[in-house]
Amino acid sequence: MTNIENNDQKDQDSNGISSLELAVWGALLATLGDAISTIAAVQALKEEQQEQVSNNNMQKQIDYLTNEVKQLKKQINNKTSWHL
Structure with missing residues (x-):
């Protein structure tokens, strides 16, 4: 048995889990966290686009209503100037 294997075996015996297993679990959790962050970023992008x-x-509606008001003003001005 090599020195590293001895140390790993001692770690596993004293803690119940080896440092290699901890490293794997840590990497797995980090990957899961990255996936969640990516999903959140995609969702935020979709919300921004919507x-x-x-x-x-709304801008189109405002523009339409503005033109309608202008036309109504024009009609009112034409009628009042015609009556004068």
Whole structure:
């Protein structure tokens, strides 16, 4: 048995789990955390895109209503100037 194997065996005997197993579990948890972070980033991107679409639709509605108001003002001005 090599010195590293002896140390690993001692660690396993005293703690019930080897340092190699701890390293594997740590790497697994880190990978899981990275996956969760990636999913959260994708979700945030989708929400941002939906918000931009919503803002674009609202801007179109505002532009439409602004043009309607301008046309109504024009009609009112034409009628009042015609009566004078």
